[in-house]
Amino acid sequence: MSPGLTAPRGTADILPEQAALRLRVERTARELLEAAGYGRIETPAFEATELFARGVGATTDIVEKEMYSFDDGGGRSLTLRPEGTAPVCRAYVEHGMHKLAAPVKLYYLESFFRAERPQSGRYRQFWQVGAEALGSEDPALDAELIVLLHQLLTRLGAGRLRLHLSSLGTPAARGAYRDELIDYLLANSERLSATVRDRIERNPLRAFDADDPPTRAVMEQAPRLLDRLPADDLEHFAEVRRLLESADVAYEIDTTLVRGLDYYTRTVFEFTSDELAAGQSTVGAGGRYDGLVNLLGGPPTPGAGWAAGVERILLASRAQAEAAPAPDLYIAHDGARGAAFELALDARAAGLSAQLELAGRSLKGQFKHAERLNARFVAVVDDGTVTLRDRLGGGERAVARGEVVAAVKQALEA
Secondary structure, three states: OOHHHOOOOOOOOOOHHHHHHHHHHHHHHHHHHHHOOOEEOOOOOEEEHHHHHHHHHOOOHHHHHHOOEEEOOOOOEEEEOOOOHHHHHHHHHHOOHHHOOOOEEEEEEEEEEOOOOOEOOEOOEEEEEEEEEEOOOOHHHHHHHHHHHHHHHHHOOOOOEEEEEEEOOOHHHHHHHHHHHHHHHHHOHHHOOHHHHHOOOOOHHHHHHOOOHHHHHHHHOOOOHHHHOOHHHHHHHHHHHHHHHHOOOOOEEOOOOOOOOOOOEEEEEEEEEOOOOOOOOEEEEEEEOOOHHHHOOOOOOOEEEEEEEHHHHHHHHOOOOOOOOOOOEEEEEOOOHHHHHHHHHHHHHOOOOEEEOOOOOOHHHHHHHHHHHOOOEEEEEOOOOEEEEEOOOOOEEEEOHHHHHHHHHHHHHO
16 A cells, blocks of 8 residues: 555554444543543634643643644644643633532543554554542542543553642742752753753753653652642642542652643642653653633632543553454345345444445355344345244244344344
């Protein structure tokens, strides 16, 4: 095949057997989240670029390097959504959802886009399931969201999970620490990577995400934000931990945990799976973002949420596609196309799963195809009669055209 006719690098087709696995993720998420009061929301695939520059943060890797942005032909810059929280908060403001009873609980399952290096379980177009709750400062909301994500990952079979937990405090509490960290990084700048040095003043906390060994060695001795938090932030964090313990959700305090988005405050968390390769082990993450709605032009509104990568979940669960369900009825014919077509429509209208011969096979070939499909019944339609063959029980009999559906349903119920 010509290279121009293959899927673009960093994207992947979703074939029927893979779609079946994703449907299981969607079904499990819907059952779990709707039972907890979360309603589904869908936002456009592209938004105003300014939404992400303001909401995600102009100095983040997402905004600086990874967004697919384009001119819409009218002088407006639009961006394929790289994450879900900012669009949900934009919709919350635009539709006056702050007038609803708090907290407003929403969830989504959509595709997202980032121009980053493709890796295991992460493509440039990828899918996430996410949950957001707006309007409450209660630490029980943080704990509820973490427990829900833990339950989702567990039900989907993600193996060897680890919950990393920390707190970033409020922006006001981070101010003095940020200055302290900048001073530390500047004093050790010769040992830092060029990328970290370039953003010391703009985004110093991201130094904790660095992969290169010299920078990581510097960061092992760096001051920790969790050690600098005031009493109210620490009390909030302690209550989140207490509630997680009461729910039997184990966690590890990770003082180096920082999220790659500017909007996080207080609780931050990340689920990793030891089933996945190091450096690519995150399956879901999130935290609290109490200032984001206000930043986007809405009223001061606390919020918290998470997102989990569908591809990473399936890798961590080593999920295998189930065989396609066998049809109740396969309808064969040797020229009586019209009668066979009508029988297929009648069978489906009656609630049966039915497939019709459409490839011009011989009758012998049609029987072989019915066997490949593992169809329970085969109906061979002639102009005036139908021969109904029971592949499970054996035997066949002539049945009037108008009685085939009833005969199949009766046999299945029996």
